Amino acid sequence: MNALPKTPGALEPIGATGSGRANAATLLPCGDSGILAELETLDQVLALFRALSEPPAGVLDVVPAARTILVTFDPERLELTAVQNWLRSAEPVEAALADGPLVPIEVSYTGPDLAEVAQYLNLTVEQVVELHTSSEWTAAFTGFAPGFAYLVTSHEKLRVPRRNTPRTSIPAGSVALGGEFSAIYPTSSPAGWQLIGHTAAVLWDASKSEAAGSPALITPGARVRFRAV
């Protein structure tokens, strides 16, 4: 499978053409037990993700992200072509981002990358903090680590690149910017994003049973407001 492209470096999307396509996704190879479906916008991702709520047996996980949905499967139970056909035939389901609960987060804006972020954006540190606290953020999807939510807002004034070399360990509660997102690291972990502050909020509480709500403080659809302390 996955014959090499003739031109080195060129990418041959799998199933980019062909009949039975019901959505705009381009399917990219991702090993012998994964397929990455790529879309143009986050809205398209969320619409296709809603259509994938009943995967065939053998699908292990469906992971939405900013422009992609990763499907992992057990190649001993399900063939690659069956997963491709399932993805191609899914009809996107349009819906608004859920108007979820408001989660206030208190932040001490003392992150090691705050000055560099301000410099990159041609802003003062105060202006970065003002923008971060005055914007309403929405959790588009989760991932990276338990309780880690990718927060989006209506403007791109705080869009910054990730760090060139990821830090191998950062403290839990670090508030960060990366690409079009803001986020809070729930646990100490490696991190490639720019750290602008710190919160004492508990993002993940495993002692909360699955029946008594989510162990995650911020779930998809929730709205987040940051406040400087």
Place this chain on the structure above:
Amino acid sequence: MTARVVSTGPLALVQDLGRPGAAALGLGPGGALDRAALVAANALVANPASSAGLEIVFGGFALEFNEPAVFAVTGAVGEVLIDGVPRPQRTAHSVAAGTRLTIAAASAGLRYYLAIAGGIEAPTLLGSRSRDILAAMGPEPLQAGQLLSFGSDHQESARPEVFRDPPRPDRRLSLRVTPGPRRDWFVDGAWSQLLSQEWAISADSNRIGARLLGRPLEFSRSGQLPSEGMVTGALQVPPSGLPTIFLADHPVTGGYPVIAVVRKADIDLLGQAQPGQTLRFLAS
């Protein structure tokens, strides 16, 4: 039934076959890095394949049984001693209360798997007893002096065991890869460079990923990729150009491009690669 941990070595963790399907909560698949070795150890003592065992990094581990027990050691190759007497790996040993099991430094491979008949008992999280070091979830790393409970898992009839030798540290390891989703983010020569050069496993490696040392791969674009879902075995390449191969405790999503993915069948070998182990990638 219980056993007392006498010494842990660098790191000893409770592991089973993990918790696939929890990506929506931000949890990676987790589980034993050398899955086949854990399955074989469980088979030797007639445990279900899903029973929890211990994943013991490099050795320096000792345990004293408080009750009679049946156990087996697989994975890394090294000296296994019962009350100070060397005994073979890859076979079930039946021992009396008070017996001490010692596992010495590995001469090949990196992770031993110890299965005890009836399985290690520990609370489950999302159906698994695996410790996930990125999420810091599941049973805490073992501590000297702690009591381990075992023995409540249902016994199975005998199954065939399949053993695979761990890579020898002095021999180059070969791993089969297929192109990843972001091969077009690299210069034309990067794919052949990936395949032609020798890489080495960095000492920074852990259950999250195996970091590689070698000549950096070059990107053909300078932009950034939006974070996207990551598979176990993905060769994710940060701007340094040196890939990290994601292992069981990898983050669910990541933002650096994936040039290639290691075949599922070869991923266990990475769990046994010692720091400094050299390797080559083969296109498959």
